[in-house]
Amino acid sequence: MSDQDFTFQYGAGFEAGEVSGNVRLGKFEAYYEALFAEVIEDGIITPQERARLDKAADTLGLDRGRLRKLEEALQAAYEARHQVRIHEVTITEVGGEDQPRASLAPLEPATDQRTLALERRIKSLEARIAELEYELAEARAHVPIDIDLSDLKADQAIPEDDPVELQRRLRHDPRDAESLHAMFRVATKAGDLDRKWCTAHVLTFLGAANQEERDYFETHKTTGLIRPTSALTRDGWRRLLFHGEQEILPGDILAIVAPAVLLGRVSALRRDKLLPTLDPAAKQDPVQSTLQAVRAFSWAASILGMMAPAFYTAPDLPITAEMVPGLPPVSRLGRAALSGRKPQELAFLAGRHLAYYREEHFVRRLMPSIADLEDILLAALSIGNPGLPLTAAVKARVSPIAKAIEPVLEPATVDHLRGYFLRFVEEGGRTNLQRWASFVDRTCARAGLLLSNDLKAAFEMLSLESPAFAEEWMDDLLSFATSDRYGKLRKQIGIAIAAN
Numbered sequence: 001m002s003d004q005d006f007t008f009q010y011g012a013g014f015e016a017g018e019v020s021g022n023v024r025l026g027k028f029e030a031y032y033e034a035l036f037a038e039v040i041e042d043g044i045i046t047p048q049e050r051a052r053l054d055k056a057a058d059t060l061g062l063d064r065g066r067l068r069k070l071e072e073a074l075q076a077a078y079e080a081r082h083q084v085r086i087h088e089v090t091i092t093e094v095g096g097e098d099q100p101r102a103s104l105a106p107l108e109p110a111t112d113q114r115t116l117a118l119e120r121r122i123k124s125l126e127a128r129i130a131e132l133e134y135e136l137a138e139a140r141a142h143v144p145i146d147i148d149l150s151d152l153k154a155d156q157a158i159p160e161d162d163p164v165e166l167q168r169r170l171r172h173d174p175r176d177a178e179s180l181h182a183m184f185r186v187a188t189k190a191g192d193l194d195r196k197w198c199t200a201h202v203l204t205f206l207g208a209a210n211q212e213e214r215d216y217f218e219t220h221k222t223t224g225l226i227r228p229t230s231a232l233t234r235d236g237w238r239r240l241l242f243h244g245e246q247e248i249l250p251g252d253i254l255a256i257v258a259p260a261v262l263l264g265r266v267s268a269l270r271r272d273k274l275l276p277t278l279d280p281a282a283k284q285d286p287v288q289s290t291l292q293a294v295r296a297f298s299w300a301a302s303i304l305g306m307m308a309p310a311f312y313t314a315p316d317l318p319i320t321a322e323m324v325p326g327l328p329p330v331s332r333l334g335r336a337a338l339s340g341r342k343p344q345e346l347a348f349l350a351g352r353h354l355a356y357y358r359e360e361h362f363v364r365r366l367m368p369s370i371a372d373l374e375d376i377l378l379a380a381l382s383i384g385n386p387g388l389p390l391t392a393a394v395k396a397r398v399s400p401i402a403k404a405i406e407p408v409l410e411p412a413t414v415d416h417l418r419g420y421f422l423r424f425v426e427e428g429g430r431t432n433l434q435r436w437a438s439f440v441d442r443t444c445a446r447a448g449l450l451l452s453n454d455l456k457a458a459f460e461m462l463s464l465e466s467p468a469f470a471e472e473w474m475d476d477l478l479s480f481a482t483s484d485r486y487g488k489l490r491k492q493i494g495i496a497i498a499a500n
Contacts, residue, residue: 008292008299008343011229011494020234021358022307023258023329032057032067036074037270045088070263072407077264078271080400161186167483174478177208183482184213193220194496198481205455205478220497225343226453229494231305236492237358240485241446243476246439250377250431251360253420257380258362260408264401265366266325276324278332284311293337293346297321300350300451303493309357313338320465321353323365329357336464344457352448352461364440373433375401383414384421441469442476449477450489 032053039049057067075086163186169179180203187196200217203209209217232241238248254261269275284291286298286308294311301308309323310330319334337349356365367373379401382388390398406414424431449458458477462470480486490496 008225008295008347009227010299010302011227013229014302015230016302016305020305021237021360023255023262023357023359023362032070036071037267040075040078040086041271043082043084043086045086047089050088069407073260073263073404074267076400076404076407077267080404082271161189163190170482171479174202174475174482175206177203177206180206180208180482181210181213191499192487193499194487194490195482197497198486198490201455202478202481205459222453222495225347226451226493226495228303230492231303232450232489232493233305236489237305240489240492241443241450243439243443243446244485245435246443247431247436248360249420249423249427250433250436251440253377253380253417253424254363254373255359256413256416256420257376257383257405257409258359258366260405261363261376262325262329262366263327263408264404266327269325275326276332278312278324278330282312282314284313286311291333291338292343293321293333293341293349296343296346297331297333297350297354300347300354303451304351304354304447306354306357308354315339320349320461323353323356325366329366342457344452344454345461348448348452348454348458348461349465350448351451352444355444355447361440361444364437370434370437373437377431377433379405380417381421381424383409384417384419388421441466442473445473445477446480446486449480450486450493453495455481 036053039045039053057064079085161182163183166179166183166186169176170183173179180199184196184199184203187193187199197216197220200209200213201221203213204217242248266275284294286294289295289311291313294313297311298308309328312324312330312332314332315335315338317332317334318336319332320337321334322332324330324332331353337346341349355361363373363376367376375397378388378390378394378398382390382398382402383406409417445458445462448461449455452458455474455477459470459474462473466473487496
């Protein structure tokens with residue numbers, strides 16, 4: 001393979017499109033956060049330290065009101081974690097018991113009228129749901145059967161080559177060779193060259209392809225890396241790339257609070273002296289870097305319509321890629337990514353890793369514990385509705401998180417959370433975050449496959465990074481590779497095989 005095949009390039013006239021989906025924080029606020037974290041490390045803010053903070057705010061041109069909210073969030077996170085109260089000493093203060101700052105006073109509780117209104121709304125929706133369920137049952141009981149059976153024999157089943165039935169079978173068993181052979185024939189007959197090739201790709205990966213299928217796969221296999229002509233759009237992400245069973249609402253709620261959660265996480269790691277130290281000399285310039293792994297991530301970000309994070313190399317660490325919490329977060333590439341990797345493997349790694357930077361997925365990577373995700377989601381919902389009924393034990397866990405998050409949120413953001421809370425109630429008031437997280441992981445693997453265009457490379461990287469789930473996630477990729485969604489995605493970025 002020539003050097004040209006290993007370069008991460010785009011097709012002629014590549015359209016980058018609008019960058020969207022990243023969690024963003026201002027760099028000046030990040031600097032102020034680090035400075036404030038140092039100040040509160042001993043639990044006291046002296047007049048000299050306050051003067052230093054004010055000078056930094058003036059120098060950086062930051063809004064004082066916004067910074068006070070930032071401080072409140074950092075203090076709440078620190079106090080909840082260490083079970084202490086931070087005290088700010090004034091110039092005229094002499095002794096006395098520490099008193100909480102006015103900014104840390106409890107939030108005004110919701111009025112009874114709001115709670116009662118919500119309860120009435122819930123009862124109304126429950127009644128409406130019951131009505132709709134009754135109407136649906138009635139409709140099903142009286143729908144006439146209107147199917148023409150004149151051309152069917154009594155024992156005739158659904159035709160083997162029916163595309164809808166084949167897709168259903170492959171969702172159930174993506175390694176079903178007979179259904180895959182039938183799908184290849186259907187695509188050939190329909191003139192769907194891209195679906196034909198994708199099916200041959202799956203059969204070849206499984207070692208079940210016949211000679212015709214192998215020849216077709218090899219004839220149209222991309223030499224080197226894909227060269228898209230346009231970037232993936234936000235609609236493409238949500239309508240086509242997101243797994244069909246991935247709930248949208250939990251991700252939207254977590255996306256709203258992701259910056260605040262990141263802020264709290266960074267503060268906690270810094271307080272506990274656990275925040276990773278990054279060597280400035282290891283920072284990479286994605287434009288000038290000669291490292292294939294670094295260039296792969298920059299290339300992938302453009303195709304996915306995202307902004308690439310900063311990259312640091314760590315050849316002494318036996319990892320591929322990891323997100324390092326920070327303001328903003330960065331990625332660190334280890335030995336397993338920096339050497340011995342094929343371009344298609346790097347493309348898969350980059351696509352999968354960057355997909356976790358999506359605002360809807362970010363908290364999943366930042367806080368991988370399902371229990372933590374549940375607490376954060378409940379905290380967000382409680383901000384949307386302070387009257388949210390919680391048990392005493394749950395409230396004890398969730399309230400400090402909500403107090404740490406809310407001061408960072410803009411009024412418009414809190415309004416969005418109120419709207420999301422109402423939607424959450426309307427959709428049943430339940431979610432399974434273990435299931436949601438599982439489908440987020442599958443979505444991220446799908447992003448990797450879209451860029452690598454290589455099932456073998458996908459399996460190699462999944463086996464390396466997530467061996468416990470490699471087979472399960474690979475089954476999802478095999479099913480995805482023959483789906484309508486995958487075909488539409490390939491057309492959207494300009495890599496689908498088309499008739500000459």
